[in-house]
Every structure is written in C-alpha cells, then in structure tokens.
Amino acid sequence: MSLYKKIGFGVTAAAIVGAAIYGGYKVSQHYGYFQKKQTIKQKIGFIGSGMMAEAIARGILEKELVKPDQVMGSDPIPERREVFKKYGFHATENNEEVVEFADIIILATKPQVAEEMLKHLKNKNLAEEKIVVTIMAGKQIGWVKEHLGEKSKIVRVMPNTPLAIGEGAAGIVSKGCSKEEVDLVVSIFKSVAVVEVFEDESKIDIVTGLSGSGPAYIFRLIEAMVEGGVQGGLNENDALELAIQTVIGAGKLAAKRRAENISIPKLREMVTSPHGTTEAGLNFLDKNHFYETVSGAVVKATERSIELGKN
Numbered sequence: 001m002s003l004y005k006k007i008g009f010g011v012t013a014a015a016i017v018g019a020a021i022y023g024g025y026k027v028s029q030h031y032g033y034f035q036k037k038q039t040i041k042q043k044i045g046f047i048g049s050g051m052m053a054e055a056i057a058r059g060i061l062e063k064e065l066v067k068p069d070q071v072m073g074s075d076p077i078p079e080r081r082e083v084f085k086k087y088g089f090h091a092t093e094n095n096e097e098v099v100e101f102a103d104i105i106i107l108a109t110k111p112q113v114a115e116e117m118l119k120h121l122k123n124k125n126l127a128e129e130k131i132v133v134t135i136m137a138g139k140q141i142g143w144v145k146e147h148l149g150e151k152s153k154i155v156r157v158m159p160n161t162p163l164a165i166g167e168g169a170a171g172i173v174s175k176g177c178s179k180e181e182v183d184l185v186v187s188i189f190k191s192v193a194v195v196e197v198f199e200d201e202s203k204i205d206i207v208t209g210l211s212g213s214g215p216a217y218i219f220r221l222i223e224a225m226v227e228g229g230v231q232g233g234l235n236e237n238d239a240l241e242l243a244i245q246t247v248i249g250a251g252k253l254a255a256k257r258r259a260e261n262i263s264i265p266k267l268r269e270m271v272t273s274p275h276g277t278t279e280a281g282l283n284f285l286d287k288n289h290f291y292e293t294v295s296g297a298v299v300k301a302t303e304r305s306i307e308l309g310k311n
C-alpha cells in the first residue's frame, strides 16, 4: 500500500470515527463496532434525594442516558438539594413538583417514612400514564398501590450503589404496566447495571439481601483485609490499594471466566497451592465459619426486607 493510501485511509477512518462520536455514536469497547448512544426523552423525578437516588441519577447522567435538566429530586434537607443542584439537576422541597415534572417517578425515601410520603402524594397530579418506580426495601407493589390507586403503574426495583459508576446489579418486578413501560424502566437500569427481571415479587427481598446490601459486605471485607495487611506491617494506604484492586481483579476475573464456564470453586482452586499460603488462609476462614457467616448475612438481610414490608 502506498504511503498516500495509508495516510488517506487513516485520515478517512479518523474522520468517520470523529463524525460518529460527534453524532452520538460510540465505538463499543467490547465489540469494536459503532453503537448508537442510548438516550431517553422521559423526565425522571426522585422523591427523596439521598444516597441511592444520587447513585442512580449520577449513573444515568454519566452514561449520558439523560441530560441534567431531565432530572429532578425533592428532599426536605437543604444539603441534599444542593448535592442534586451540583450535578445540574432540578431540586425542590416539594414532592408534588416532582410528580408534576416527571414521567417516571422514583420513590427513594426510607421505607420507614414511606407511608407519610405516599399519603401526601395521593391524588396529587399522579396522572395514570406516569410510571412509579419504588426502590424502597421491603415495600411491596400491592402496598404502594393501596396508597396510589389500583390503576397506578408500579415497577419495583432493587438497585445497589455501584450503579453510580455503571457497575450496578438490580432486580425488577412490575404490576399494571404495559410491556413497553416495563421495557423502558428495564432499559434505564440496564444502562448502569446487570438487571434480573422476576415474575415473583418475593425474589426482590432476596435480591435486597444479596446485591442490594451486598456492596456493604464487600466494603467490610476490604476493611478486614486492610486490617490484616496493617497488622503484618504494611502502611494503611498500600494495604488499601492492594485490597481494593484484589476485589476488583477477582470480581472481573470471575465474570470473564464465568463466560468461559470456569466455575468459582475452580478459580478458588487455581489460587490455592497444596500446603501453601492460600490454603492456610482459607482453613482459618473455614474454621471461623466465613462461608456460613456470609451466606447467613444474605439470609438475615432478606428476612429484614420481608419484615420492613410488614410494618
């Protein structure tokens, strides 16, 4: 190939890529072809602008699914409204303003204040075409419908905070929505999370105990690994850096190898040399019931979700 052709081809390819990116297309990192960047036209409103609302709003903003002015959050706490404003979102004290503004209303207060919050929403501009997404732990769709009316369209989602960086995990069930409406909500969460859709609502309590609360178990694990490293003589910063990367690396390896049908126990075995260091560590974990402790934590959190639904 002549030098001219090489340069010419390079320039043309660069121009196409540039134009595609400018036009809203991006090169898929995974597959190397052009993908249309997903956007939605609907407005999203959060009732309660706390940690999880921020994680969702930030996640979908960073994925460019929405523009900042498509999002509004309400909260009685001025600092929380300031946080929302910092991203360019609308922020208000008034829940009714969110209901009026949004096509999709995300109920993101604590379950303990849900009754009070819903009492005030009842019959307040909640037009039938609006979709209500509840992320409140434990609170069932039927219970939300008792407050908002039988005709209300409710989707129950259990997300987790890594949604904020597009690495979330979420479970979804719905009642009273068309397929298009459910697909819309699923696509919003799929832009920032792995999503499992269920028929049986009781599965959401288990999702809550596993992936909803799960990031906190992993953070506790990191804390404990750092403590072990510091006890051995590492400085805290180095121990933290190594512990975090170990969790990231192990998680990514598990995901990649799963796609190749290599099981998690097999990956564990691949680290564990006979009579080596890992075996010594794992024996200590087993002797101290690590496996039962972690699976038990998922069960306890699931039970708490069920309990929150009863109050």
Ligand SMILES: NC(=O)C1=CN([C@@H]2O[C@H](COP(=O)(O)OP(=O)(O)OC[C@H]3O[C@@H](n4cnc5c(N)ncnc54)[C@H](O)[C@@H]3O)[C@@H](O)[C@H]2O)C=CC1
Pocket (backbone or CB within 6 Å): 047, 048, 049, 050, 051, 052, 053, 074, 075, 076, 077, 080, 095, 108, 109, 110, 111, 113, 116, 117, 135, 136, 137, 158, 159, 160, 161, 212, 213
């Ligand atoms: N934090 C998490 O990792 C996850 C939380 N969830 C669910 O998300 C919901 C929110 O949890 P967080 O964000 O952690 O709590 P949070 O306490 O950070 O946020 C709740 C916000 O609601 C506001 N609020 C209280 N009463 C209100 C009212 N009447 N109207 C409007 N706003 C009101 C509070 O001021 C607070 O800022 C909970 O129901 C929780 O079960 C679900 C999955 C994960």
Ligand SMILES: O=C(O)[C@@H]1CCC=N1
Pocket (backbone or CB within 6 Å): 137, 208, 212, 213
């Ligand atoms: O701790 C909680 O109740 C919420 C639900 C899942 C994660 N955080």
